Amino acid sequence: MQRIAHLCPCGYNTDPKKECHCSPRQIQNYISKISGPLLDRIDIHVEVPSVQYKELTSDEACESSAVIREEVTKAREIQLKRFRRLKYSTNSRMSTKQIKNHCSLDSQAEELLHQAMIELNISARGYNKILKVGRTIADLDNSENVCVEHISEAVQYRNLDRDLWK
16 A cells, blocks of 8 residues: 555655656556545545655654644544534544534635635545544634634645546
8 A cells, every 4th residue: 555655656756856757647547546436535645755864863853742642632622522412522423414513614714615626626525524624623723613724724635636646
């Protein structure tokens, strides 16, 4: 599965250090092995670039695991409270009705999502995934509302919905 993450047979399609020698047709054939309906069932799909040695050994401060754990714990507590009367406790399990209840968007966020749907050819299932992920991002941001910045970030996590690979 690692090669699928690189989106070409040689694995260097988007690598900044190594050149990909695959033809556009080879890349398209490789990507087409992943069915659209399968991708639709995945909440987040992003490209993760390789990490260079210099970055791995850097003394530059980054967010600690403890801080990240605390943020995630707070977001999970928000979700537990939100769904306390239901059989599930996370945004990923929301039904369409629950999405409508907990992921209402202001006009700016709605317009952004509408534009993304059209330009990126996102399916109805992809639309719901974006709303659920947007709700989770809002929870991590301790925001009661799902705002345009949350939807913008959620759309960015749908890399493979894009027609860039066609």
